[in-house]
Amino acid sequence: MCGPTGAGKTSLLNLLPRFYDPTDGRVLVGGVDIRDLVLEDLRNTVAIVTQRPILFSIPLRDNLTAARPDAPWDEVLAACEAAGVAQFATELANGYDTLIGERGVNLSGGQRQRVALARALVAGAKIVVLDDPMSAVDTQTERHLVENLRPALAGRTVLIATQRLSTVEVADRAVVLDDGVVVEAGTPEELLRAGGLFASLFGEEVSAAA
Ligand SMILES: Nc1ncnc2c1ncn2[C@@H]1O[C@H](COP(=O)(O)OP(=O)(O)OP(=O)(O)O)[C@@H](O)[C@H]1O
Ligand SMILES: [Mg+2]
Numbered sequence: 001m002c003g004p005t006g007a008g009k010t011s012l013l014n015l016l017p018r019f020y021d022p023t024d025g026r027v028l029v030g031g032v033d034i035r036d037l038v039l040e041d042l043r044n045t046v047a048i049v050t051q052r053p054i055l056f057s058i059p060l061r062d063n064l065t066a067a068r069p070d071a072p073w074d075e076v077l078a079a080c081e082a083a084g085v086a087q088f089a090t091e092l093a094n095g096y097d098t099l100i101g102e103r104g105v106n107l108s109g110g111q112r113q114r115v116a117l118a119r120a121l122v123a124g125a126k127i128v129v130l131d132d133p134m135s136a137v138d139t140q141t142e143r144h145l146v147e148n149l150r151p152a153l154a155g156r157t158v159l160i161a162t163q164r165l166s167t168v169e170v171a172d173r174a175v176v177l178d179d180g181v182v183v184e185a186g187t188p189e190e191l192l193r194a195g196g197l198f199a200s201l202f203g204e205e206v207s208a209a210a
Helices: 010-012 039-045 060-064 073-082 108-124 139-152 187-196 197-207
Strands: 046-049 126-133 157-161 174-179 182-186
Touching: 010 126, 039 046, 039 157, 060 073, 060 108, 060 139, 060 197, 073 108, 108 126, 108 139, 139 174, 174 187, 174 197, 182 187, 182 197
Parallel strands: 046 126, 126 157
Antiparallel strands: 174 182
8 A cells, every 4th residue: 555645544554453443434354344353353363563663661572572472482583584673683782682662772763663573473463564664774675574574474464555666566456545545556567557646656766776
């Protein structure tokens, strides 16, 4: 999902874990209105990485397993590889035992995003919602992440809001929002060819890369 800033991407994604409910219409998962599901079950089914993820002031290790404290450590490490956490975790003074946050190490915005991504992978949810999860990482790191995340997310439904072509182009289906309305939908290739808002958002990146 993409669209200009303020188009409503975050507002739309936040409906899924029921941070709030729609005033009109409904959200269906597998044909069921999510208001008919037990909230706890819904929240176990949907893992969301918010646009500015918040980490807890506890060791990195516990931040990673916050959604699933009994996760086997080798699974956590695999998630850290895929989400680009392993890259910097081993360089921290106490590795995965490093205390994060106010009283500990202040991670950069991009590092926090990657920890939140790894945490969502560890959670093992069937639906993963990623709200602009790589906005704070450089394009090269992002490309690397997109490649690694694809296999790590295989078999799950992934909804992702992004401003980057390299992220949106791996999607099976892209949706463009503008001023709260879906204005285009299709495969990324179709939308680039269509010459609408999607093409004007990303067309330049394509010609620059060509
Ligand atoms: N809590 C809120 N109360 C009222 N209006 C809000 C609230 N949060 C967002 N909005 C408004 O709703 C609209 C959509 O915002 P939203 O954050 O969903 O956009 P977005 O597409 O995620 O933008 P960005 O790309 O900057 O993240 C904007 O006009 C915004 O100002
Ligand atoms: Mg947003």
